[in-house]
Amino acid sequence: MIHTRNLPFVTTLGIFVIAYALCVLQFPNMLSTRVIGNLLTDNAFLGIAAVGMTFVILSGGIDLSIGSVIAFTSVFVAVLVGSLGVHPLIAFAAVLVISTLFGSLMGAMIRYLGIPPFVVTLAGMFLARGAAYLISTESVPISHEMIDTIQGFYFRFPGGGRLTALAILMLLVFIIGAFIAGRTRFGANVYAIGGSQQSAELMGVPVGSTTVGIYALSGFLSGLAGIAYTLYTSSGYSLATVGVELDAIAAVVIGGTLLTGGVGLVAGTFIGILIQGLIQTYIVFDGTLSSWWTKIVIGILLFVFIVLQRGIIWYSNRRLAEGRLKEI
Amino acid sequence: MSDTNSLLEARGIGKAFLGITALDGVDFTLERGEIHALLGENGAGKSTLIKILTGVYSRDHGTMRLDGADVTPASVAEAQGLGIGTVYQEVNLLENLTVAENLFLGRQPRRFGLIDRREMRSRSKALLERYGLDIDVDALLSSYSVAVRQLVAIARAVDLSGKVLVLDEPTASLDAHEVEMLFAVLRRLREQGLGIIIITHFLNQVYAVADRVTVLRNGRLVGTRKLAELPRLELISMMLGRELQHITREHQAQDETVASTAEAPIRFSGYGKRGSVAPFDLDIRPGEVVGVAGLLGSGRTETAFLLFGIDRADSGTATVDNQQITLSSPEAAIASGFGFCPEERKTDGIIGDFSVADNIALAVQARQGWAKPISSREKAALAENFIKSLDIRPADPNRQMKFLSGGNQQKAILARWLATEPRLLILDEPTRGIDIGAHAEILKMIEKLCADGMSLVVISSELEELTAIAHRVIVLSDRKHIAELKGDRVTADNIMQAIAAPARTEAA
Numbered sequence: 082m083i084h085t086r087n088l089p090f091v092t093t094l095g096i097f098v099i100a101y102a103l104c105v106l107q108f109p110n111m112l113s114t115r116v117i118g119n120l121l122t123d124n125a126f127l128g129i130a131a132v133g134m135t136f137v138i139l140s141g142g143i144d145l146s147i148g149s150v151i152a153f154t155s156v157f158v159a160v161l162v163g164s165l166g167v168h169p170l171i172a173f174a175a176v177l178v179i180s181t182l183f184g185s186l187m188g189a190m191i192r193y194l195g196i197p198p199f200v201v202t203l204a205g206m207f208l209a210r211g212a213a214y215l216i217s218t219e220s221v222p223i224s225h226e227m228i229d230t231i232q233g234f235y236f237r238f239p240g241g242g243r244l245t246a247l248a249i250l251m252l253l254v255f256i257i258g259a260f261i262a263g264r265t266r267f268g269a270n271v272y273a274i275g276g277s278q279q280s281a282e283l284m285g286v287p288v289g290s291t292t293v294g295i296y297a298l299s300g301f302l303s304g305l306a307g308i309a310y311t312l313y314t315s316s317g318y319s320l321a322t323v324g325v326e327l328d329a330i331a332a333v334v335i336g337g338t339l340l341t342g343g344v345g346l347v348a349g350t351f352i353g354i355l356i357q358g359l360i361q362t363y364i365v366f367d368g369t370l371s372s373w374w375t376k377i378v379i380g381i382l383l384f385v386f387i388v389l390q391r392g393i394i395w396y397s398n399r400r401l402a403e404g405r406l407k408e409i
Numbered sequence: 410m411s412d413t414n415s416l417l418e419a420r421g422i423g424k425a426f427l428g429i430t431a432l433d434g435v436d437f438t439l440e441r442g443e444i445h446a447l448l449g450e451n452g453a454g455k456s457t458l459i460k461i462l463t464g465v466y467s468r469d470h471g472t473m474r475l476d477g478a479d480v481t482p483a484s485v486a487e488a489q490g491l492g493i494g495t496v497y498q499e500v501n502l503l504e505n506l507t508v509a510e511n512l513f514l515g516r517q518p519r520r521f522g523l524i525d526r527r528e529m530r531s532r533s534k535a536l537l538e539r540y541g542l543d544i545d546v547d548a549l550l551s552s553y554s555v556a557v558r559q560l561v562a563i564a565r566a567v568d569l570s571g572k573v574l575v576l577d578e579p580t581a582s583l584d585a586h587e588v589e590m591l592f593a594v595l596r597r598l599r600e601q602g603l604g605i606i607i608i609t610h611f612l613n614q615v616y617a618v619a620d621r622v623t624v625l626r627n628g629r630l631v632g633t634r635k636l637a638e639l640p641r642l643e644l645i646s647m648m649l650g651r652e653l654q655h656i657t658r659e660h661q662a663q664d665e666t667v668a669s670t671a672e673a674p675i676r677f678s679g680y681g682k683r684g685s686v687a688p689f690d691l692d693i694r695p696g697e698v699v700g701v702a703g704l705l706g707s708g709r710t711e712t713a714f715l716l717f718g719i720d721r722a723d724s725g726t727a728t729v730d731n732q733q734i735t736l737s738s739p740e741a742a743i744a745s746g747f748g749f750c751p752e753e754r755k756t757d758g759i760i761g762d763f764s765v766a767d768n769i770a771l772a773v774q775a776r777q778g779w780a781k782p783i784s785s786r787e788k789a790a791l792a793e794n795f796i797k798s799l800d801i802r803p804a805d806p807n808r809q810m811k812f813l814s815g816g817n818q819q820k821a822i823l824a825r826w827l828a829t830e831p832r833l834l835i836l837d838e839p840t841r842g843i844d845i846g847a848h849a850e851i852l853k854m855i856e857k858l859c860a861d862g863m864s865l866v867v868i869s870s871e872l873e874e875l876t877a878i879a880h881r882v883i884v885l886s887d888r889k890h891i892a893e894l895k896g897d898r899v900t901a902d903n904i905m906q907a908i909a910a911p912a913r914t915e916a917a
Contacts, residue, residue, distance in 0.1 A: 343505035
């Protein structure tokens, strides 16, 4: 039996399967491990960031700084490794520490100064973007033995598809993210805060540390997404990934997470990413469509999902009311 | 003072907010294995006391002992740890989580660091079975009725704390059957030696379930009494703060004829809403002040909401001048010539950042439709007129509303409605939080308005105020209109007796 709670996720999954089937009917070549492998690799950085965004939105918040943090990370890593000759692992570690601290700081401001997440992370967005420009306004190429190794690494699927290191990283992030959300106290607290911060507080949930933790996690994953992006493009560029936070939000919402918080699944976000990737792939296969159709379809899907979520809430409320009437 | 049976003992508790005293030297003792009701009108200090006992607020004065040891819980979590659990009326559990997740939030059983869902499920089932609940603990809490949620909340609180259980208005949205179910659980917990504090407005329920009662008024302790030895009338007089002077049951059959001959232009018949107010009849004549009396939570404000179309009635009809009208929204009520000054002036009445003139013009504007804006000259004239006639101070129409005193805000809201020249004005607690001078002025104004032929419905918990101005008084109890007093019978004693009558006296 499907609980109404999982209905948005099931709907998303259904839409993805149907959409993929339709695509395959038109372009049979789309049903290949090669397409799937590329889809995962091309969207790896977005997927990683979207996991962080899932936690933020589940808690009822929002993080607008993600795109800027990715840009900052990529420039930072590129300059450290490409221009200054620092070992990539050290650069990665440094940038993850910075982005995690940045996220924690935003979380602390949200919690302890009582500033809405929208405002704090908007400020964070400008700050990180500005810092990226400060480091370099040029596109900085990056080349290092280790990075080449990572880029060259893949598992071969039957059928010629490649499961690259980036795709593996994204899948790992999704799996670990799903465990954190579903099977840890931290995850339960995130859902609780998203349900009602006041109730959560009255029930003894450590709202302060959890909020800081949520934004720290989002910051960390933005940093990781930035590293993935750097590996993907072999460069760092401060003008890159503008608006990626909005793509991440779209993936989360299409994945069935309620924008008001408290309801949703990390797995849903994965489907959300796949749907976005599928639309892009379809456009590539078609060859005549403008790539802006991706945005249009995503826009339509978002509308559909928001209306669907409203509908589910309305429906379950009505059913509850009817149940009450029967009892009386 | 501390006898061996006392579980929670608070002495001389004091608390002030921004220099305003909310609690003044209140003593409170909860015994082991008792259900203790905490009563008082709005602003009596009940919730402040509860919040101090449960660690939400810190106290300014006094001592608190639990099991003979001094305690000062600094947070809800700490109070829980000490053994004091609370179930709040609304803000409570999390509807977006499952029953099991709610029961074990923050203390989930774990295996290898991960939450053990199976263990959590079986423990939840076992826990709820003790309360006679056999439900799917993996279903969302929101899929269950309020009564079930309430029991889940109690199960969690007792399981977590285990000594003191505080229930803040647990029965507010339960039906009679559900209340019985809840009370059965409370009685069982009492037998297990728990001390239970229950806050409720329903006196019948207090007598049905509680052993002792503590009454607060204006932040002070009125008294703690055994309910078995406390007549209902005395309890009500404790709550309303009025000594019973002469309990007379004389002229009951008289005075029923006053003014009832004239045909009432505004009539409500069989008007009611399920879960809000039981169907009632109400005729309102021009120049008449109808008082509405009852304890907090008896359905006073709900009646006003129905009359003004904020809540939609699900039974009965409303007629104005023999024309049936549908009060589907405040807009419709305004179109029928009704006006309403709500109880919560700050949140429901004024728009603090608007000027006095803008606030006054609001209802007129609403009445003539937003498409036709009032010119600034008209607005200024309107404001000037009312500022003068109602003596609103400071006499500056451009002053932001939030900077006015409570009395002057109330006058400005009155002005807002008077500007629409209503035929029926509903006032919910018009004098709450207003200084004595303004208080008298507002009462005088009410008299003048009805002399001019306007009809008024005045809701008030100040009996003296009601008896001074009302021609008739409707008495409410347990969300029913239980009595109507007219003419000479409008006295504070009669009102209290009507409230105290446990059985319903059908409206005369």
